[in-house]
Amino acid sequence: xxxxSLLNQLLRFTPTARMFFSGxxxxxxxxxxxxxxxxxxxxxLSRGELQLTRKGFAPLxxxxxxxxxxxxxxxxxLQGSGPQGVDLMCATLSELAPPLDMILPDVTVIDLTxxxxxxxxxxxxxxxxxxxxxxxxxxxxxxxxxxxxxxxRHLIDRQLLSGGVLEAMVDSRLGVVLSMLxxxxxxxxxxxxxxxxxxxxxxxxxLRFVQVVGIPPLTYLTHWRxxxxxxxxxxxxxxxxxxxQVGYGNATAFARAFQRASGxxxxxxxxxxxxxx
Numbered sequence: 001x002x003x004x005s006l007l008n009q010l011l012r013f014t015p016t017a018r019m020f021f022s023g024x025x026x027x028x029x030x031x032x033x034x035x036x037x038x039x040x041x042x043x044x045l046s047r048g049e050l051q052l053t054r055k056g057f058a059p060l061x062x063x064x065x066x067x068x069x070x071x072x073x074x075x076x077x078l079q080g081s082g083p084q085g086v087d088l089m090c091a092t093l094s095e096l097a098p099p100l101d102m103i104l105p106d107v108t109v110i111d112l113t114x115x116x117x118x119x120x121x122x123x124x125x126x127x128x129x130x131x132x133x134x135x136x137x138x139x140x141x142x143x144x145x146x147x148x149x150x151x152x153r154h155l156i157d158r159q160l161l162s163g164g165v166l167e168a169m170v171d172s173r174l175g176v177v178l179s180m181l182x183x184x185x186x187x188x189x190x191x192x193x194x195x196x197x198x199x200x201x202x203x204x205x206x207l208r209f210v211q212v213v214g215i216p217p218l219t220y221l222t223h224w225r226x227x228x229x230x231x232x233x234x235x236x237x238x239x240x241x242x243x244x245q246v247g248y249g250n251a252t253a254f255a256r257a258f259q260r261a262s263g264x265x266x267x268x269x270x271x272x273x274x275x276x277x
Contacts, residue, residue: 009169009182011152013097013231015071017042017144019137021090022129025050025080040071040093042148043078046126048086052107053077064088065112067122067151071096071104089125091144097227098220099178100152102213103163108155115154121147164213173198173205174212185225186247191218226261229254233270242266 045064052060052068054076062068064086070076071093080086096104112119125143128136155161168174177198181189194217195205209217225246232242243254258266 007156009179010100010103010156011149012182013227014145014149015040015094015096017091017093017141017148019089019091019129019140019144021088022140023087024085025078025088039073040069040096042070042091042093042144043068044089044091044122044125044147046087046089046122048084048088049081050086050088051079051081053079054107060107060109062109063111065119065122067108067110067112067118067147069104069108069110069148069151070106071101071108072106074106087126089129089140091141093148095230097230098223099163099165099169102165103161104152104155108151108160110151110154117150117154118147121150168209168212171208171212173200174209177205177209177217181221181224185221185228186245188247189218189221222257222261226258229258229266230262230269233266234273236270236274239266239270 045062045066045068047064049061049063052062054074061081095101110118112122121143125140125147128140128143152161165178168178177194180187180197181194187193191206192202194209195202198205198208200208206217209220213220215223225248229242229246232245233239237245239255240251243249243251246254248254248257255266258264258269262269264272
């Protein structure tokens with residue numbers, strides 16, 4: 001298992017969470033781009049049983065108390081079983097950043113009766129939703145984000161997550177490279193400089209990185225830089241300033257890379273996200 005310092009890198013950019021439903025459910029359709037929902041979701045069940053349906057997959061029955069995590073935008077349907085439906089809370093999740101996006105499965109179900117660390121935050125969420133005291137929505141969104149962090153901790157502690165990036169983190173050669181990429185995205189990284197850091201030849205390093213992580217090292221670097229850039233843009237920093245902080249010599253080159261990765265220009269992405277409540 002990676003050490004604590006490396007595990008912290010998994011959650012350096014924790015996705016934000018926003019509640020969009022709380023109450024009794026009979027039927028709910030989510031994740032459809034036609035409906036405008038293009039984010040991951042987290043569902044917390046406090047009572048009853050629901051059925052998760054996705055195209056091409058057998059229906060999945062989930063009993064309360066549970067947390068159902070779908071960290072990517074996947075079209076799915078939730079239907080409460082029985083005449084009384086289920087009591088639950090639903091939240092959207094902002095885009096995952098590497099390396100976390102490379103290890104979380106499309107669907108995760110956690111039984112809260114066997115997970116003491118998650119029980120109290122979920123109880124607090126439903127208490128806030130029921131009381132609806134001043135500032136309850138802000139409190140709920142922050143508790144949802146905390147719940148997500150605790151959920152990832154649980155998955156790591158129980159060794160329920162797998163993926164090449166986790167193996168790379170404990171690899172004696174690749175781990176130091178990943179750590180430095182994460183800490184210094186602004187550095188003028190090349191395949192040669194990464195290989196030198198790993199004490200491997202250029203070809204041996206490139207091959208080992210792809211075999212373990214699953215993508216080329218420069219591709220991984222770009223994914224990480226874009227995650228850092230989104231975080232900085234969401235803070236309101238100027239595009240030119242962000243470009244230099246993620247290793248691009250000028251704003252034009254950065255804008256092209258960001259457009260390819262996100263489907264929007266940096267300024268358009270920033271405007272959209274800063275306008276969100």
